[in-house]
Amino acid sequence: MSSQNPFLLSLGWSEFFQSSFEKCQLDQPATAFAAARVVGQERGHYRVMVKPELILEAVVTGKLHKIAKAGDAAGFPAVGDWVAITLSAGNRKAEIHHVLTRKSLVQRKRVGNKHQNQIIASNVDFLMIVTSLNEDFDIERLGRYVDLGQESGVTPVLLLTKTDLCLDSEAYITKINSKFPNVKAFAISDRDPGSLEALQVFFSRGMASVLVGSSGVGKSTLCNFLISGDSQKTSEVSTDSRGKHTTTARSLLLTRWGGLVIDTPGMQEIAVVGEVQAESFPDIEDLILKCKFTNCRHGADPGCAVVRALKDGSLENERWQAYLAR
Numbered sequence: 001m002s003s004q005n006p007f008l009l010s011l012g013w014s015e016f017f018q019s020s021f022e023k024c025q026l027d028q029p030a031t032a033f034a035a036a037r038v039v040g041q042e043r044g045h046y047r048v049m050v051k052p053e054l055i056l057e058a059v060v061t062g063k064l065h066k067i068a069k070a071g072d073a074a075g076f077p078a079v080g081d082w083v084a085i086t087l088s089a090g091n092r093k094a095e096i097h098h099v100l101t102r103k104s105l106v107q108r109k110r111v112g113n114k115h116q117n118q119i120i121a122s123n124v125d126f127l128m129i130v131t132s133l134n135e136d137f138d139i140e141r142l143g144r145y146v147d148l149g150q151e152s153g154v155t156p157v158l159l160l161t162k163t164d165l166c167l168d169s170e171a172y173i174t175k176i177n178s179k180f181p182n183v184k185a186f187a188i189s190d191r192d193p194g195s196l197e198a199l200q201v202f203f204s205r206g207m208a209s210v211l212v213g214s215s216g217v218g219k220s221t222l223c224n225f226l227i228s229g230d231s232q233k234t235s236e237v238s239t240d241s242r243g244k245h246t247t248t249a250r251s252l253l254l255t256r257w258g259g260l261v262i263d264t265p266g267m268q269e270i271a272v273v274g275e276v277q278a279e280s281f282p283d284i285e286d287l288i289l290k291c292k293f294t295n296c297r298h299g300a301d302p303g304c305a306v307v308r309a310l311k312d313g314s315l316e317n318e319r320w321q322a323y324l325a326r
């Protein structure tokens with residue numbers, strides 16, 4: 001594994017990750033690891049990029065699962081992570097043995113679970129805080145996102161979308177500049193490609209960004225422009241009952257300028273600290289999959305993984321109640 005591997009370099013590999021990788025390899029000389037980057041994650045299933053155009057389904061090894069489980073959510077791989085893998089199933093699947101040391105980590109507190117934070121993205125340079133210039137605009141919430149970026153070691157950037165629908169974008173910009181003098185802010189619209197070209201510096205080769213913000217503000221629309229017609233996009237969106245395309249999983253994509261971007265689901269999933277928002281429960285959904293019966297009612301049914309987890313304390317009752325009340 002050479003640090004000069006052009007493919008790895010184009011994906012953001014550096015000496016920093018190389019040395020973490022070498023350490024894993026030294027600790028386990030009998031296993032030949034390859035480096036890969038986590039580009040997708042949904043409910044305990046991962047997708048890792050191993051080579052250009054080669055994305056494999058991946059799971060964590062039992063050993064890593066055990067170690068991660070004993071700590072907090074940060075022990076599990078997240079989108080953006082570099083990982084040490086081996087190939088399995090005739091090179092069609094990957095097993096993740098180690099998460100390489102992270103350069104940065106954006107994470108959130110979970111509603112109803114003090115011990116399990118929610119990882120938004122790892123190893124990114126910019127936290128792109130997306131808000132549309134309408135009902136969604138909430139300067140206090142933007143402030144919490146800015147704080148989150150700063151606490152995570154990631155530079156926050158404000159993207160004000162849908163300027164085409166707003167008569168006084170200038171007023172918003174003035175307000176934002178006075179409230180956040182040290183944060184760069186851009187007014188953009190997907191109807192105005194020129195406004196998007198201004199973002200090139202953040203999405204160039206060697207840079208990685210994560211898009212966060214409420215549902216419907218235009219994160220995926222921006223992503224679409226950034227990846228310009230990459231077919232991966234469509235696999236990441238599902239149509240909900242109202243016929244709305246909404247992002248359901250995090251994914252890392254290569255931009256037209258050679259940088260990387262991570263799209264995330266909107267606020268239904270990402271709860272801002274201090275705000276009680278509906279959120280997803282991937283840990284509980286994973287548990288439910290382990291119940292003996294598919295129609296388990298998570299009460300008196302035998303072999304219930306939820307009841308077991310509540311008993312052994314790995315699932316807090318508070319979090320289970322939050323799930324039930326969602």
Ligand SMILES: Nc1nc2c(ncn2[C@@H]2O[C@H](COP(=O)(O)OP(=O)(O)OP(=O)(O)O)[C@@H](O)[C@H]2O)c(=O)[nH]1
Nearest residue numbers: 162189190215216217218219220221246247265266
């Ligand atoms: N007028 C206008 N509409 C836009 C703009 N950007 C996005 N939209 C529209 O806003 C709607 C929501 O956009 P998405 O990109 O799916 O929003 P999202 O932030 O990814 O939403 P979630 O995946 O649910 O978090 C779509 O109908 C877009 O066409 C814009 O600049 N101007």
Ligand SMILES: [Mg+2]
Nearest residue numbers: 219220246247
């Ligand atoms: Mg989306």
Ligand SMILES: [Zn+2]
Nearest residue numbers: 291296298304
């Ligand atoms: Zn059950």
